[in-house]
Amino acid sequence: MTDREEALAEFMRAGRESSRLSVLFRHALAAKLGLTVTDMECLDFLMDTGSATAGQLAEQTNLTTGAITSMIRRLEQAGYVTSGRDPADRRRVVVTPVPERLDDGRALFASFGQRVGRLVDEYSTAELRLLARHYDRMSEIYRAEIVSRDS
Template sequence: MSHDPARASAIADLMSAGRETSRLSTVLRYAIAERLGLAVSDLECLDFLADVGSATAGQIAERTNLTTGAVTSMVRRLQQAGYVTAERDPADRRRVVVTMRPERIADLERPYERFAERAERLVEGYSAEEVGLLVRHHGRLQEMYLAELDHLRGGGTPQPSV
């Protein structure tokens, strides 16, 4: 821990800003999900699939922190709404592979367009070094989140990642 009061204050401000950003991100996700007529877990699933293309129901359960039964219900809802397809894995018929329908990605991106444009303008004001710092920071935060999720799910003691 730092004994420099200015550094300690800056770190406290950073932690506070991070918590507020997290809260606002959650509220925004709920508002977008509501606008699309989806549950937040549905939106998280679709966001994940938009990034990876296809995933098994088990992978979706892991990424959304839902039970496999809840994922099954969610996939049915998303199929009925026309967002995804779900097919048996030819290599392992017990598994279901869920795929985002590419023609529906634009529907999901539309509510984010204004925010994305503003975020792009914000980042344009940063140097390449500053952007690199932010990328490294977010990568480390993601590692910490994954370690905490593993711990909360009974996978052991989380290891600090820095």
């Protein structure tokens, strides 16, 4: 096996392990919050966007409109989001996170965030840009794979 083949095998192994542990970590945190992982991922998306329509959430999560309606209901009942009709288009529902309630989730992520902060302090700016580019490209691959499986 060449050095490159060995490096590639190690990269692939490390990526699988990181992905697997990320899934397990997210399941553990979601359970502590009384949510499903999909509910938590929806909240994460809303934290990035500030608010979104039910259709945007369906597109982001790859769920049916019925499943999104159920998720929004669960998140509203748990106090994590509010929803209402879009004033510009009454057919659409806009979902908005409740900032005070999101602090519960942030508290669960605090030690993780501190550890990641210490880790990335070891990286140069160029290395951080490389990692960000890698994550962005991996996201493109995931999205393409999700779409191709829906076809």
